Amino acid sequence: MNILLTGIGGQGIITLKKVLSYAVLKEGKFFRSSELHGLSQKGGEVLVHFRIADQEIFSPLIEKGGADLIISLDLHQASRVVDFASKKTIFIVDNSFSPFFQLKKFSQSDFLKIASPFSKKIFILEASKICQEKLDSDVYKGTALLGFACFQKIIPLKEKSMTWALKKVFPADLFQKNKKAFLLGKTL
Amino acid sequence: MKKIFKKGEILPLIGNEGIVVGALEASVQSVFTYPGTPASEIGNLFYKIKENYGIYMEYSTNEIVALESGAGTAFAGLKTLVAMKHFGANVALDALIPLAHTKPRGGMVIVIADDPSCHSSAQSEQDSRILWQNLYLPILEPSTPGEAKEFTKIAFTLSETFQKPVIIRTTTRVSHQGGPVKIGQIKIQKKKGVFKKEKERFDTMPPFVLKQKADLISLKEKIEKYLEKIGLNKISPGKIKEIGAITSGVSHLYLLESLKKFNISLPILKIDSFYPLPSKKIINFLRKKKKIIVAEEIIDLIEREVKILSKEVNPQVKILGKDIVGLVGEMNTEKTSLLLTEALKLKYQRTPKRKIKLPVKRTPRFCPGCPYWSIFNALAKEIKKEKVVFTGDIGCYMIGYFPPFEMQDTSLCMGSSLGLAHGIDKSTKQKVIAFIGDSTFFHASLPNIINIVNNQSNPLIIIFDNQITAMTGRQPHPGTPLKYKTHDGKKEIKIEKILTALGIENLTILDPIKENQLLREKIREFLKEDKLKVVICRHPCRYVNALEKAKLRY
Ligand SMILES: Cc1ncc(C[n+]2csc(CCOP(=O)(O)OP(=O)(O)O)c2C)c(N)n1
Ligand code: SF4
Numbered sequence: 085m086n087i088l089l090t091g092i093g094g095q096g097i098i099t100l101k102k103v104l105s106y107a108v109l110k111e112g113k114f115f116r117s118s119e120l121h122g123l124s125q126k127g128g129e130v131l132v133h134f135r136i137a138d139q140e141i142f143s144p145l146i147e148k149g150g151a152d153l154i155i156s157l158d159l160h161q162a163s164r165v166v167d168f169a170s171k172k173t174i175f176i177v178d179n180s181f182s183p184f185f186q187l188k189k190f191s192q193s194d195f196l197k198i199a200s201p202f203s204k205k206i207f208i209l210e211a212s213k214i215c216q217e218k219l220d221s222d223v224y225k226g227t228a229l230l231g232f233a234c235f236q237k238i239i240p241l242k243e244k245s246m247t248w249a250l251k252k253v254f255p256a257d258l259f260q261k262n263k264k265a266f267l268l269g270k271t272l
Numbered sequence: 273m274k275k276i277f278k279k280g281e282i283l284p285l286i287g288n289e290g291i292v293v294g295a296l297e298a299s300v301q302s303v304f305t306y307p308g309t310p311a312s313e314i315g316n317l318f319y320k321i322k323e324n325y326g327i328y329m330e331y332s333t334n335e336i337v338a339l340e341s342g343a344g345t346a347f348a349g350l351k352t353l354v355a356m357k358h359f360g361a362n363v364a365l366d367a368l369i370p371l372a373h374t375k376p377r378g379g380m381v382i383v384i385a386d387d388p389s390c391h392s393s394a395q396s397e398q399d400s401r402i403l404w405q406n407l408y409l410p411i412l413e414p415s416t417p418g419e420a421k422e423f424t425k426i427a428f429t430l431s432e433t434f435q436k437p438v439i440i441r442t443t444t445r446v447s448h449q450g451g452p453v454k455i456g457q458i459k460i461q462k463k464k465g466v467f468k469k470e471k472e473r474f475d476t477m478p479p480f481v482l483k484q485k486a487d488l489i490s491l492k493e494k495i496e497k498y499l500e501k502i503g504l505n506k507i508s509p510g511k512i513k514e515i516g517a518i519t520s521g522v523s524h525l526y527l528l529e530s531l532k533k534f535n536i537s538l539p540i541l542k543i544d545s546f547y548p549l550p551s552k553k554i555i556n557f558l559r560k561k562k563k564i565i566v567a568e569e570i571i572d573l574i575e576r577e578v579k580i581l582s583k584e585v586n587p588q589v590k591i592l593g594k595d596i597v598g599l600v601g602e603m604n605t606e607k608t609s610l611l612l613t614e615a616l617k618l619k620y621q622r623t624p625k626r627k628i629k630l631p632v633k634r635t636p637r638f639c640p641g642c643p644y645w646s647i648f649n650a651l652a653k654e655i656k657k658e659k660v661v662f663t664g665d666i667g668c669y670m671i672g673y674f675p676p677f678e679m680q681d682t683s684l685c686m687g688s689s690l691g692l693a694h695g696i697d698k699s700t701k702q703k704v705i706a707f708i709g710d711s712t713f714f715h716a717s718l719p720n721i722i723n724i725v726n727n728q729s730n731p732l733i734i735i736f737d738n739q740i741t742a743m744t745g746r747q748p749h750p751g752t753p754l755k756y757k758t759h760d761g762k763k764e765i766k767i768e769k770i771l772t773a774l775g776i777e778n779l780t781i782l783d784p785i786k787e788n789q790l791l792r793e794k795i796r797e798f799l800k801e802d803k804l805k806v807v808i809c810r811h812p813c814r815y816v817n818a819l820e821k822a823k824l825r826y
C-alpha cells in the first residue's frame with residue numbers, strides 16, 4: 085500500500101511517519117519510506133512517501149499516480165499532490181487551510197474541484213476542530229486522522245499495533261494526548 | 273549508562289541512523305561533523321548518545337576542521353568517523369587529498385551525503401564521487417538503511433585492513449530513506465590513543481608524497497579482490513541474457529521496482545564500491561550482451577567507465593544511461609522504466625501528463641515568532657529594495673528570498689555574501705548589504721571580514737545571530753550560549769570580541785525584536801554615510817533548545 089503523508093513544515097508529519105513505521109514492524113510487515121528535511125520544513129510543504137507490504141518492496145518513492153491513500157493536514161496541500169493520485173486513491177484530509185502570503189483563501193470546494201477526478205473516495209474531516217475542542221490543541225490532528233484511517237480499515241494496521249507505536253514514539257504525557265486523539269479518529 | 277540500541281531488535285531507521293548504528297557496531301571512538309542536510313542526522317544522533325556509548329563527538333567549526341581533527345584522532349589510533357554534506361567535502365578537500373596519501377592508524381570513515389535534485393541544498397547539484405580521481409580512496413555506496421549500517425561496518429574493517437580512510441557516499445534518498453534495520457552487537461572500545469611518530473606515514477612532504485601516491489594507487493587491485501571476497505558488487509542473474517543492468521545506490525531500488533512492474537527479469541550488477549570499480553566483473557558482465565542499462569545518480573560516471581571497458585571486450589554493446597534520462601535531477605522509477613522501455617522496446621504508457629491547474633505552492637517562511645521577521649520588516653520599512661544590493665548567504669535568513677520580502681540578490685556558498693559584497697562595493701556606486709548567520713560567521717567568514725577591513729570596502733554587514741545553526745536542525749556552534757550546549761562545548765565565543773579585535777569600530781549589537789527602532793536607525797545611518805558597518809541582530813531562534821530537549825526514542 086502506498087501512502088502519501090503531506091502537510092506543512094512544523095505539523096509533525098515526520099512523527100506520523102515514525103508511528104506508522106513502528107506499527108508496521110510490530111505486525112511483522114515491511115515498509116520503505118522517504119522524507120525530506122531542511123528548507124522544506126520551514127513552513128513549506130512537507131511530503132513523506134510511505135510504502136507498506138507483506139514482503140520486501142524496493143523503491144522508497146511513490147510514482148506519479150501511484151498513491152493508494154493520501155493523508156493531508158491541509159486542504160491546499162492535499163490539492164498540491166494530486167499528481168500522485170488516481171481513480172484508486174482515497175483522500176483523508178483535515179478541513180483546514182493555513183493561509184500564506186500568495187494565497188489567503190482556499191476552500192473545500194477549491195480542493196474538491198482539483199482532486200475529485202483523481203480519487204476513489206474523499207474524506208474531509210474536522211480533525212483540527214475536534215482536537216482543539218477536546219484536547220485544547222490542533223497539533224494532534226494528524227494522529228486523529230491516522231486513527232480514522234485505522235478504524236475505517238483503510239490502512240492495513242491494527243489498533244493495537246498503532247497504540248503500541250504511539251507509545252514508542254511519544255513520551256508519557258504526549259502519549260496520553262495522542263492516544264485520545266487517535267481514539268477521536270473513531271468519531272470523525 | 274543506558275544503552276539505546278539492543279542487539280537483535282528490528283528498528284525503523286533512516287539511512288543516516290543506519291550509519292550511526294553501523295559505526296557503533298564497529299566500535300567507533302570519535303566523531304567529528306559540521307551539520308548539513310542530508311547528513312545532519314548522523315551528527316544529531318551521535319550528539320545525543322555520545323555519553324551513553326563513551327564516544328568523543330564534537331560539532332567542529334566547519335568541515336575542514338572536522339576532517340583534520342578526525343585525521344588527528346585516527347593518526348593517534350582511534351576509530352574515527354567524520355560526516356558532512358557534499359558542499360562540506362568541497363570545504364574539506366584541501367585536507368582530504370593529502371590525507372588520502374597518509375595511513376591513519378585507527379580506522380577512519382568519511383561520510384559524504386549528496387543531494388540530487390537539490391531538495392535541501394540551495395547552491396547546486398553536485399556529485400561528490402568525482403573526487404575519486406584525486407583520492408584513489410574506496411568509495412562505498414549503500415542503497416538502503418540496512419546497507420548503510422552494513423557498509424559502514426565494512427568501511428571500518430576496510431580502513432583498518434588497508435590503513436586508508438574509506439568514504440561512504442550517500443544521497444538524500446538513502447540518507448532519508450526509512451526501512452527496517454536489525455541491530456547487531458555493539459562493543460564499546462575505550463582506550464586512549466597514542467601518536468607514535470612515523471614520518472613516512474603521516475607526513476606528505478615531497479618528493480616522498482609521490483612514493484605515497486604510487487602506493488595509494490597500487491592498492492586498487494588488492495582492495496578490489498578484498499571486496500570481491502566479502503561479497504560486494506554482486507551479480508543477480510536474470511532470465512533475459514542479452515540485456516543487463518548496472519546499478520548503484522538508490523537507483524538500484526528504482527530499477528528493481530520497474531522490473532517488477534513490467535514483470536521482467538534481467539541480470540543486474542549492483543555496484544557497491546564506486547572506487548575501486550569491479551572492472552573485471554564489469555568486463556565479464558559485458559560479454560555477450562547486446563545492451564546495458566546504467567542507473568546511477570547525477571553524473572554518468574559509472575556509465576563512462578563501462579563505455580571504456582566495453583571497448584575491450586564488446587565494442588558493439590549499446591549502453592543506455594544519461595542519454596535517455598538526462599543529467600539533471602534525481603533518478604526515480606519513472607526514469608528506470610524509461611531506460612527499460614528503451615532497452616527492451618516495450619510499449620510503456622507513461623502516465624499521461626494531466627492538465628490540472630494546481631494552486632500556487634506554499635513557499636518556506638520564517639516560523640511564527642522567528643526573530644528574522646523583525647529584521648526583514650525593519651529592512652522593508654527603511655529601504656526600497658530596488659535601490660540596494662542584498663548579498664545573501666546560507667541559513668534560515670535565505671527565506672528572505674521568498675515573498676513577502678524578496679530581499680536576496682545573490683547566493684553562492686557559506687560565507688560568500690561577504691566576498692560578493694566586497695567586490696560589488698569596490699566596483700559600483702551602489703549600496704550593498706550583506707547577510708550572514710552566526711554559525712556561518714564561524715564557519716566561513718573570518719578571511720572575508722579581514723579582507724573587507726584590510727582592503728577597505730563599505731558594506732553593511734547584518735549578522736543574523738540566533739545563537740544556533742537553525743536551518744540544519746538547531747545544532748550548537750562556537751557562539752552558542754552554554755545554557756543551550758548541554759552535551760558539549762565549554763566556551764561561548766563572542767562574535768563582537770572577534771570583530772572588535774579586527775578593528776571594526778562601527779559595531780552595534782541589538783535585539784531585533786525589542787530594539788527594532790534602533791535597527792531601523794542603523795539602517796538609515798548606513799544609507800546616508802559611506803562606511804563599513806556591522807550590526808549583530810541577536811535573539812534566539814524560537815526553537816533554540818530543540819536538539820537538546822528532543823528525547824531519544826527507539
Ligand atoms: C559547506 C556547507 N556546509 C554545510 C551547509 C549546510 N547548511 C545550510 S545552512 C547552514 C547554516 C546555518 O546556520 P546559520 O548561519 O547560523 O544560520 P541560521 O540557519 O541559524 O539562520 C548550514 C550549515 C552548507 N550549505 N554548506
Ligand atoms: S528555525 Fe529558528 S531561525 Fe529558522 S525560521 Fe524558525 S525560528 Fe527562525
